[in-house]
Amino acid sequence: MAASCGRFVPLVLLFFCLSAHAVDHSNFKTCDKSTFCKRQRELKPGQSPYRALLDTLELSNSRLTLQLINNNNKVRLLLELYRLQGNMTRVKINELKPLKPRFEVPDVLITDPLTEPLSVVTQDENGLVLSLGGDEQRLIVSAQPFRLDIVEGRQVLVSLNSRGLLAFEHLRARKDTISHKISSTVGSMWDSLKSIFSSKSESNLEQDSGQENVEQRADEKDGPIIEEEDKPGMWEEMFKSHSDSKPNGGTSLRHSRTRGHTKTKKHRYELHNPMALYGSVPVLISHCTERTMGIFWLNAAETWVDISSNTAGKDSSEDAQTDVRWISESGIIDVFIMLGPKPTDVFTQYASLTGTQSFPPLSALAYHQCRWNYNDQEDVKAVDQGFDEHDIPYDFIWLDIEHTDGKRYFTWDSSKFPQPKDMLQGLMDKRRKLVAIVDPHIKVDSGYKIHNEIRSKNFYVKNKDGGDYEGWCWPGNSGYPDFTNPEMRAWWSSMFAYDQYEGSMENQYIWNDMNEPSVFNGPEVTMHKDALHGVWEHRDVHNLYGLYVQKATADGLIQRSGGVERPFVLTRAFFAGSQRYGAVWTGDNAAEWGHLKISIPMCLSLGLVGISFCGADVGGFFKHPSAELLVRWYQAGAYQPFFRAHAHLDTPRREPWLFGPEITALIREAVRQRYALLPNWYQLFYNAHRTGQPVMRPLWVEYPEDVTTFSIEDEYLLGKDLLVHPVTDEGSMGVTAYLPGKGEVWYDVHTFQKHDGSQSLFIPVTMSSIPVFQRGGSIICRKERIRRSSSCMENDPYTLYVALSLQGFADGELYIDDFHTFNFEKEKQFIHRHLSFSANTLSSRNLAPDSHFSTGSWIEKIVIIGGSRPSSVTLRNADGIESAVEFDFDSVTTVLTLRKPGVNAGADWTVLLR
Structure with missing residues (x-):
């Protein structure tokens, strides 16, 4: 050309x-x-x-x-x-x-x-x-x-x-x-x-x-x-x-x-x-x-x-040119x-073809605790209590393949998990949840209901001779349901009904692993290409298999609630369009610094092709992390969309309190930062669901003409307003972050120190450092009363962080709904506010006048960064009634703090600085 x-910029290519x-x-x-x-x-x-x-x-x-x-x-x-x-x-x-x-x-x-x-x-x-x-x-x-x-x-x-x-x-x-x-x-x-x-x-x-x-x-x-x-x-x-x-x-x-x-x-x-x-x-x-x-x-x-x-x-008179050859085996x-022309246009174009990121329940954006495997119900209870005893919030605990009866999915090991509903109810009492694994390889066992039904319905993938295809996976000899068959998918979905999946409850969600599909004794560790899905060979449909598994599972979770509740399903295998059905993680990584570092470009790449709900196993799946690596991984994971710790069966236990009180405190602080930012994460995912714009973005997406941003993959943006540069090198005493935007300013979210844009900034770090900057001109919503789970914080008050541009302007959004149902779509039950600061006036305006929802949350505090001391601060509510607001001003950091304006988060209001 x-x-x-x-x-x-380095292009995205996931294949x-x-x-x-x-x-x-x-x-x-x-x-x-x-x-x-x-x-x-x-x-x-x-x-x-x-x-x-x-x-x-x-x-x-x-x-x-x-x-x-x-x-x-x-x-x-x-x-x-x-x-x-x-x-x-x-x-x-x-x-x-x-x-x-x-x-x-x-x-x-x-x-x-x-x-x-x-x-x-x-x-x-x-x-x-x-x-x-x-x-x-x-x-x-x-x-x-x-x-x-x-x-x-x-x-x-x-x-x-x-x-x-x-x-x-x-x-x-x-x-x-x-x-x-x-x-x-x-x-x-x-x-x-x-x-x-x-x-x-x-x-x-x-x-x-x-x-x-x-x-x-x-x-x-x-x-x-x-x-x-x-x-x-x-x-x-x-x-x-x-x-x-x-x-x-x-x-x-x-x-x-x-x-x-x-x-x-x-x-x-x-x-x-x-x-x-x-x-x-x-x-x-x-x-x-x-x-x-x-x-x-x-x-x-x-x-x-x-x-x-x-x-x-x-x-050179010759234009720069790239040749790309796509070589596919069939189809x-x-x-x-x-054709763009802007990055945001490409995201919109792709979303119009394959859909946008599903909108997860709020709890799915919080912290997840997993390992292969928690041993039994008592182990689950002890780990749950450990988080309370060490004052670390979490929302989900996970069970890997050992919770089942001999790797028979949709079952429980009766000796280790004799009363799964009691376990789930104990978690529900604390407003916490559980994820159980359900893989798409089915143990060939005449005493196993799931296998018998699939075989009787003729739903298994066939081998080239027409018999049921069988391969080796976790249960041993396994059959593979043909998820390309819509009748098979509908049956699979029905198995998640509470009367079918015995022991399950509404606070149990699902993890689909090994769904590439994984066949231990197959060619390239997967299914033979000449296996048959109806009239099509596996070579034709291979990359669709994992998408269909996740779709059928997500549909099942929706159906079990009568179409009311939003599902949460994590998948390992994915294809174009998988964003519509849940989350993706980067698979079996290792407790090595290189794997921590590469989690950033991996999730950035996924976000650019629609899959915003991405994360890597915190701490590394294989091997045993040092205390320093574990802390740095928690700090990085707290600022990535899917935040889950996970570990291999053969690794030593690594719950956050097992490395001594100093390490526990560092991990606790990282997790608490995640919970404080949940309102921002939720609003970003709502916008991703509506528009297809990625949650986690390379810098060039927002600064497309700045060539310095093109090769940066050790820092990134959350939305357009938070810049994150995790520490990913062992023994690091500092990191160099590039702050983009000529004529812009960035504020350190921890110290409120102001920095000019369009510069590379050396940042000294200690073990407690997580370099994060808020863009001048933005308003970020947080909740700073951290409780044991996100569900416990639903009606807690908000704190607004207003970071002023050099022109004294800022804006942002606040989105609130019931945090778990489809009522935001079906019944228009949500609150969506536009927050803006201009001419010394901060106001909240309704972006969805035809929606109907009320919240018990209120505005507890407003922090204005980069301003000056006013002589007075006045709140004007929706009825025009004015009242004085208490405030403090720190002349060193130029931070103005407004205390307890007390207005409902869903109401119209104005704050005037005089």
Whole structure:
């Protein structure tokens, strides 16, 4: 691409991931051992064989179709192009007449995207130009070789096939077993699918039950389809002792796009190794000072991504360019080009496609205590009491796999947890909750109700021969429910009903682990690719499996409450759209400083692709942290969205009070800071749910023209107003934080010291230090009466921290509802206030006049930072009645404290400084 763009931020790239507890490289394929990837990488840039057949162009109001032909083998493809509302373009490429349907990803898009009109500006024998709306944006289709360019003015934003690397392996019959006929099995599968695909375009359905002569798929003037020679791995391949049969042959595809200079950062777990683990979000985001854009590759098969950059020098006439090759094993090309131009625009565009972050109950944003495993009910009770005795708040205690009867999920070990409802009731009496693990591998045991019902309903994934697929996981020999089947998902959801899940109560929530799916004795520690989900192979749907598990579980928790209560479900595996169903954690990390440090860019990356509810196991899952590392991890975790301590079965116990009183005090303070900020966290998640904007953000999101922010990944923003720089180095005596924003000011939230923006600031630290800064011009709401759980604080008063800009202005928001139900949506029962300070006047204004909700919370204190001493302070309530407010002013810190204005948090009011 010839885009003139300056320096780019590291882009987000979260992709094909498998499951593993400990990284063993020999268990995972390289591209050379994955034959489809190897075949595609062997294709070199050059003359593309694809030509656009302009005489096949059809244009409706919102959709363009155009046939492409591969000049080498005469196979035709169908290109579909849509202009979508919100400055997006969708490009789909499929075989024009495949022997059978190719998999198209369902259930990820929240709706059919709304389209806008397309119109042809010019057309000749060499190509055509389309208007994409407005006077500036054009889409140029070049005929031979085929190429797409999206331009704005004179700038090329994105190009497709500019280097001739588009490749699409078509379905064909295997020469050594079938001459020109497709097997009757494929034919019957096509018959069963015909109704499913009845809404597809007729050009995709012009097939006679899969029995046509292959040569007739080409137009007569093109000549017959020329079948290429089979290459190694086209029809079967081996990895270690595992055989992968490929009844459809090679079905891989490659899509090449270019745009301006970028760097890449992948979601990974072994540090600085791009080997895949756990989840997949096929989104690429690029950013430079002039523009932010994104590409969403909607394909659930194994995918490799190659990125190469040409960085133009200052004196070079050549534009900076990045080439990106997406290589997927199966499916179709279905690409959404999100054209920004601002970072916030890309987030909005992606959210319009895959949805926003689910709005969690407030308690889920508080502190979670977990380990593999708490031994029994008495252990749970003792840990619960330990938090009270050491005055450390927490909301959730977690139970891992050992709480079950022999790893039979939806059950309890009767000797260790004989009365689970008594245990849950004891927690409920303290307004606390519990999470129990429910994994999607089911013990094959004729005495196990869950297994028997799944088998009787024929809901298990099948092996290639049609029997139930079985693999090895925690229970031993296990079956794997087919979560791609909506009937299976509905049944799974029903199992969370209180009369089905014996011993469960309304304060029990769920954790889905091992849902990649994890198969200990499977290839690459997961399911065989030729396993069958109905008519589709696992290779087609692998990355959807974890999303479906979490969806079915979340639906179950909603249904058990009659649709009233918001669920909380944590998942390890995820895909695009998983944000709609709960939280994600970064998996099995280790008690090492490097793992603490990398938790920041990992969660930042997830937030940029919609998954704001992210966190890492505090303290590290494997190994045993030093006291210093544990403290620093608590301090960092307290300022990340999902805040949970977790540890491996074989590690020493590490509850916060087991490292001595000094360490306990440091951990207590970190957790208390989290609880004080819960009102801010809750408001940020409400906005993420409404708008798709990430909660935890890289600095460049708010300062897109500041190139210094582009490579920073050891500090971040919460919303736009809090800057956090955790201490992540052993023995650190100080950190250097970059405070962005020329002409802005930042205030240390602990000392109120004022610092100018657009500078790197060295901050001396001690073991108690958590460097956090509030942006001048913002208002942050806190609750400073810390109790044993967030539920105990629901009606407590608020303290407002008003940090003034250099111009004496500040604003913020306060959001309140019942903190746990869907009534904020269904009944409009919530409070949403806009807080603003200007001209020495602080006011609260209603942002939701049609909502109906009351709160017992009131404004206890107002802290104004960066102002001057007034002669008097007056409160004016909604009725216009004025009263004096007590205040103190610290001339050293320039902090004005207003005490007990006493106004209800949901009311209109004004404070005047005179």
